[in-house]
Amino acid sequence: MSNNSILVVGGGFAGITAALEAAEVGHEVYLVETNPYLGGRVAQLNQYFPKLCPPSCGLEIQFQRIKNLKVKTFTMCEVESVTGTPGAFDVKIKQRPRFVNPNCTMCGECEKAATTSVKSEFDFGLVDRKVAYSTHLFAFPQRYVIDADACAPGEMDAIKAACPYNAVDPDDAGNTFDLQVGSIIWATGWKPYDMAKLTNLGAGKLKNVVSNMQFERLAAPNGPTGGQILRPSDGRAPKRIAFVQCAGSRDENHLNYCSYICCMASLKHVTYIREKLPEAQVVVYYIDLRTPGRYDNFMQKVAADDKLSLVKGKVAKIVECECKSPILTVEDAVTGIKGEERFDLVVLATGMQPSCAGSKLPVELAVDDDGFIIGGADMGVYAAGCAKLPLDVMKTAQTGTGAALKAIQNVVGR
Numbered sequence: 001m002s003n004n005s006i007l008v009v010g011g012g013f014a015g016i017t018a019a020l021e022a023a024e025v026g027h028e029v030y031l032v033e034t035n036p037y038l039g040g041r042v043a044q045l046n047q048y049f050p051k052l053c054p055p056s057c058g059l060e061i062q063f064q065r066i067k068n069l070k071v072k073t074f075t076m077c078e079v080e081s082v083t084g085t086p087g088a089f090d091v092k093i094k095q096r097p098r099f100v101n102p103n104c105t106m107c108g109e110c111e112k113a114a115t116t117s118v119k120s121e122f123d124f125g126l127v128d129r130k131v132a133y134s135t136h137l138f139a140f141p142q143r144y145v146i147d148a149d150a151c152a153p154g155e156m157d158a159i160k161a162a163c164p165y166n167a168v169d170p171d172d173a174g175n176t177f178d179l180q181v182g183s184i185i186w187a188t189g190w191k192p193y194d195m196a197k198l199t200n201l202g203a204g205k206l207k208n209v210v211s212n213m214q215f216e217r218l219a220a221p222n223g224p225t226g227g228q229i230l231r232p233s234d235g236r237a238p239k240r241i242a243f244v245q246c247a248g249s250r251d252e253n254h255l256n257y258c259s260y261i262c263c264m265a266s267l268k269h270v271t272y273i274r275e276k277l278p279e280a281q282v283v284v285y286y287i288d289l290r291t292p293g294r295y296d297n298f299m300q301k302v303a304a305d306d307k308l309s310l311v312k313g314k315v316a317k318i319v320e321c322e323c324k325s326p327i328l329t330v331e332d333a334v335t336g337i338k339g340e341e342r343f344d345l346v347v348l349a350t351g352m353q354p355s356c357a358g359s360k361l362p363v364e365l366a367v368d369d370d371g372f373i374i375g376g377a378d379m380g381v382y383a384a385g386c387a388k389l390p391l392d393v394m395k396t397a398q399t400g401t402g403a404a405l406k407a408i409q410n411v412v413g414r
């Protein structure tokens with residue numbers, strides 16, 4: 001007999017949507033997420049279109065529904081192996097140690113006691129975080145995490161001693177457990193293309209050349225600058241900002257496809273700048289601006305900004321001057337003129353790469369040359385969201401709903 005339970009791997013918008021759709025009609029749903037928080041990449045944005053609302057809007061409602069519908073959620077977990085057949089899978093899940101037990105009240109005393117800092121993954125290395133940390137408002141469950149590998153000798157003991165609630169557990173060894181499910185939804189999303197590979201554009205080494213996701217963090221109220229757009233090198237407000245579209249995208253040496261969302265993301269970033277730096281000059285260098293469907297209206301609105309220039313041109317090189325200002329070598333595709341332009345801050349519109357690209361999946365799934373999942377349905381495994389192809393949030397949610405429907409058919413129709 002088929003097992004009616006459904007496993008969703010990945011707690012971003014696609015996974016959350018799929019989990020809720022399946023739970024809504026009475027299926028037992030397990031949601032497994034590798035981070036200590038839910039929400040995926042959307043949680044790292046300042047605002048998201050089409051409505052330009054903060055991530056909390058939308059996600060908070062989803063989290064409430066996850067609780068109400070009793071979706072069994074496991075964070076800091078990954079799938080280790082999948083055996084069995086469609087309708088009767090046995091899935092081994094590995095949970096990393098958190099070193100903090102349910103006594104935690106998020107009081108923050110452990111963070112104060114920690115002395116070692118490492119680069120914050122959540123803020124894409126723009127700032128450091130302590131080894132005892134809470135990633136985000138959306139930490140799930142609401143508990144601190146201790147990064148034991150990065151602790152200095154004796155530091156874990158000092159952190160434990162500082163906790164007033166006896167919530168620090170240095171002996172936590174993690175956990176491995178099995179889940180029996182009938183269908184699996186794979187919604188592991190995307191990662192930003194690695195700037196270090198863009199050697200002609202500074203290879204991620206120029207302080208005032210940031211990625212589009214770093215720019216999201218710079219503009220976010222819970223980001224490293226409290227939402228002020230400042231140059232990473234000296235904390236000054238930039239007066240001239242450039243965006244380089246297709247940074248590594250549509251390029252056979254890097255990502256040989258369009259990530260669909262980057263033009264819209266940069267236009268959205270122009271709205272952040274206009275709100276926070278009303279006098280700043282902005283130039284967007286593009287190959288062609290892609291704002292599909294109704295997004296064209298957004299483009300027309302943003303393009304009316306008289307301090308914004310949209311320049312059809314390819315940025316060939318970025319270097320920096322002594323004061324760390326980036327200098328772009330750019331060829332204007334309309335006039336044919338090649339020249340140098342100096343800016344205070346440059347944003348590289350890097351594309352979305354499937355998060356599983358380059359790694360071996362614990363379940364046999366067909367992927368294309370870029371790592372996007374293109375198969376699995378015949379085996380009772382259904383891909384959703386950006387694990388499948390580059391998408392915006394709205395379409396991501398639609399694929400989550402579609403995957404849930406297929407997963408339900410797989411267990412009910414047997």
Ligand SMILES: Cc1cc2nc3c(=O)[nH]c(=O)nc-3n(C[C@H](O)[C@H](O)[C@H](O)COP(=O)(O)OP(=O)(O)OC[C@H]3O[C@@H](n4cnc5c(N)ncnc54)[C@H](O)[C@@H]3O)c2cc1C
Nearest residue numbers: 010012013014034040041048049188189190385386392393
């Ligand atoms: C600069 C930029 C700005 C953007 N702004 C917007 C916007 O304003 N509006 C909009 O509509 N879209 C925007 N997008 C696109 C948006 O980020 C995506 O549509 C959305 O993140 C897709 O959700 P997802 O759930 O498919 O993937 P993700 O958000 O990547 O979520 C996937 C989840 O799976 C988890 N995961 C990964 N691997 C594993 C594993 N092995 N095991 C368990 N869990 C795993 C991840 O930790 C993550 O939580 C933007 C994209 C970029 C690049």
